[in-house]
Amino acid sequence: MRSQYLVFLSCMLFSLCCTAMGAALTLQPTLADYKDGEKWVWKYKGVTKAGEVRADGKDTKKIISKNGELFMVTAPRTFPLSDIVKPVDSKTSRYNWPLQVGKKWTFEDHWESEDGTKGSTIQDAEVLSFKAETVDAGTFMAYTIQYKGKIINTRGYSANTEDIHVYAPELKTFIKLTQIQDDYLYIEELIEYSK
Structure with missing residues (x-):
């Protein structure tokens, strides 16, 4: 009985240490994780090193219910x-x-x-940390x-890339995205979330 207790205690301590060290796992969100009325709003801006603004605006996603089925509404479509x-x-x-x-x-x-x-993006990815992150x-x-790698397309474009995704499991999406493609910097940040 005592050996079973020691094994149990050891497993619990190992589990606590792993969680404290960031070893917790995050599974892919499921349908049950979303609620009717959830809404995410991001602001985004993309600028070249020469100061040319190529992207500037807001992006919104919202969950709606139709006849008991949940849908995600984005600017161009409903899925x-x-x-x-x-x-x-x-x-x-x-x-x-x-994750x-x-x-x-x-x-x-x-x-x-x-x-x-047509094109391809190929990048080496690594989860660097899990900690409190603040956005708007x-x-x-x-x-x-x-993510570090390369993007190429059939028009002869080729660029080295580095992307940083800050993904919040509670929100089921990224809260900040930073992309660098050679001389182009794109940043997208969550400015509003409501349930």
Whole structure:
């Protein structure tokens, strides 16, 4: 009996130490994690080193319910939330679930823009930390994930990239995004969240 108690106590201490060291895991959000009326608003700005502003504005996402089904509304479209929260099985996705400090993977995105240009983004990703982070919308526990690599497209564009995503599990999204592509800096920050 005493040996079972010691094993139990050891497991508990190990668990507490791992959690204190940032070893907690964050799973991919599910449909049950979202609520009708949730709303996120980000401000964004993209500027070249020469001072040319290429992006400046706000982005909003909101959860709505239609006939008992949840949808995510963005500026261009409305998506069934069930499509957005489908389990991600890919080991090269933007977020490699579960998230945990120290986790590393390669992010790959092969895409096509509205004008038909095809391209690829390939970056080495690493979860650097999990700590309280403050943005205009408030202070949240968040993972800082660094992505470093390259973006190329069929028009001959090629740039080194570094992205920093600050992802807050409580909000099920990033609260800050910083992207550097050679001479271009893009920053997006959450300015409002409501349930």
